[in-house]
Amino acid sequence: MLGDVWFDDADGQDDSELCRLCRQGDENAFRVIASRYCILLKKNASRYSESADDSDDLLQEGLIALHDAAMTFDENAGAAFRTYAGVCVRNRMISAVRHQQAMKKRSMAAASIEEAENVPSSPESDPLHAVIMSEELEHFYAFLREKLSSSEEKVLDLYLEGLSFEEIAQRLGVSRKSCDNAMQRVRKKLRCLRR
Secondary structure (H helix, E strand, O other): OOOOOOOOOOOOOOHHHHHHHHHOOOHHHHHHHHHHOHHHHHHHHHHHOOOHHHHHHHHHHHHHHHHHHHHHOOHHHOOOHHHHHHHHHHHHHHHHHHHHHHHHHHHHHHHHHHHHHHOOOOHHHOHHHHHHHHHHHHHHHHHHHHHOOHHHHHHHHHHHOOOOHHHHHHHHOOOHHHHHHHHHHHHHHHHHHHO
């Protein structure tokens, strides 16, 4: 865990030099960097966490990201180490939070599936019910074929596909008003079926 211990860096080595030393295997150089960026890590961890446990986990992720930043920093790339490290830390923490959320969703989905498997079978799963529904659907489609005009059928089909009246009008090459009228007639005929 990253503590509040501040290592003596009174020698005034800058971040670039410390990163070079890190790449050469100098563990103390990274301790100095970690000490310098302790506040940055803690701020980001508290910003992205939902609880104290999450904050500790994110602090660890941030420390790993800071180490990666120290090992990959290129002083000739044009950005200061503070900027580069900040981006690396934020990205790693955000990625960790997203991963945690995805895992929670998966476990909730798995729990839902288990619950669904334990629910007694519904009438819809009864074979007799399926036959009756099939006959009712066939009756419904026969009614539609008999009662709806060709243009009404086309409008209804596209409407059931989720298209708006503007999209239906464009697809059929007619005005929005005629689509609206066709749909009104369809609704009226369907109301007759319910009686």
